[in-house]
Amino acid sequence: MxxxxxxxxxxxxxxxxxxxxxxxxxxxxxxxxxxxxxxxxxxxxxxxxxxxxxxxxxxxxxxxxxxxxxxxxxxxxxxxxxxxxxxxxxxxxxxxxxxxxxxxxxxxxxxxxxxDRDLTALPFLDACEVVGGLFTRLDRPATPQLDTLQGRAVRWREQLAEPTPLVPRRFTEQALAALPDLLADAPAPRLVHEDLHDLNVLAPLDPARGDWLAIDPKPVAGEWAYAVAPVVWNRPDELARAHNLRAHVQLRAAVVGEAAGLDPDRVRAWTFVRLVLNAVQTAGGSERAEEFRSRMIALAKAFAD
Known part of the structure; x- marks a missing residue:
């Protein structure tokens, strides 16, 4: 049973x-x-x-x-x-x-x-390098069945344009302004795992399979710069201990992006947009929801202009 x-x-x-x-x-x-x-x-x-x-x-x-x-x-x-x-x-x-x-x-x-063995077993910078390396291994052309970032952006614009007292207006306005350029200048869509972070990378039982493998794919047709953000918002205990949060999370994003050969400006812009969207989309007034929203806003501040 x-x-x-x-x-x-x-x-x-x-x-x-x-x-x-x-x-x-x-x-x-x-x-x-x-x-x-x-x-x-x-x-x-x-x-x-x-x-x-x-x-x-x-x-x-x-x-x-x-x-x-x-x-x-x-x-x-x-x-x-x-x-x-x-x-x-x-x-x-x-x-x-x-x-x-x-x-x-x-x-x-x-x-x-x-x-029992995910990337939290590694120091965070080593884990960031592993994630960036997996970006390159998983890179494939997108297929027509997948949701696209272009399609999702219609809903994102509506959400960002809706006034909310829970997220600073300057953040929603900056994210809304960034979207058109990000989408207009986007490369040809790739098959992207949009939730690849420390807990979604496990060690194989068979050593012949390498050191680390991605799990739990959330596939989307887009670009890999969009996929860096989950590495930024995960491992919250280490975020809380960071002496300089801005430097800490920008370093996370930079290490992933460099390991994957990504444009650092697009990494920063997409990371900011996703953090703001997370804050806007967080529903409910539970203690857990409030903690998550506050974390997203603090992290967005680290990537804001």
Whole structure:
């Protein structure tokens, strides 16, 4: 019988559907035991340990015969819709290997990685270099199924133009002014992992697979300069300890960008825009939401003109 970690149940309970036709969090949690059983049967799997989880997905260590693997079931939301497509396009190179997929159920069978060893095991600058190196390994032409930054910008402009007392007006105005130039001067769209950061890079169990592999792709058609921001806003404990926050986070972005061969001006501009959008899009007045919004505003200040 499936035992859901309490922390995962709390993370998903009460969520509204993320898109028309998708289940809310409570409905999906009610379906999850059956989904697990269905896919264990479908792929002839045996559970082989305790589950792991992130904010949106439950991961079960499994075996198929002697082969170690991981069964991932994700709460349906638009960012995860094309995860299987990105993993197929990367074809093991720099990313976790996809063994099988049931896209309609948001279920993936993946190679098993070392879930206890992510990039937080490294000093932050070393981790930034690893992430930048993965940018170059994962770089592929975009495919037509993916959301585009150009398409998303329509909604972003509306959000940034809507007055809010929770985010400094000068930040929303600067981000709104930066978008047209960023989009007009953008290179040909690439397949980009827009959420590649320390916790989404794990060590493989097989040394032949290299030192580090990307997981949990959030694919978008855009440019890699757009993808640096998550490295800036993650590892919040180190952000809190930084003597000079501006220098600390600008160094993070610069190291990732240099390792990936990116234009530093575009890295800074996209990072600022994403930080401001995060602050504007943060919903609710919970303590957690307020902490996240405050962190985004403080980080945006470090990249503001």
């Amino acid at each position: 499936l035992h859901l970690p309490d922390s995962f149940r709390r993370a998903v309970t009460g969520r509204a559907p993320d898109a028309p036709g998708d289940p809310d969090g409570d409905t999906w949690l009610g379906r999850l035991p059956r989904l697990v059983d269905d896919h264990l049967d479908r792929w002839d799997l045996t559970v082989d340990g305790d589950p792991w989880h992130g904010e949106n997905a439950l991961v079960l260590p499994v075996r198929r015969g002697r082969e170690q693997a991981a069964l991932k079931l994700t709460w349906p939301h638009p960012e995860a819709r094309h995860e299987h497509l990105a993993l197929r396009l990367w074809d093991w190179d720099g990313a976790v290997r996809l063994l099988a997929a049931a896209p309609a159920s948001y279920a993936l069978l993946l190679e098993r990685l070392d879930g």
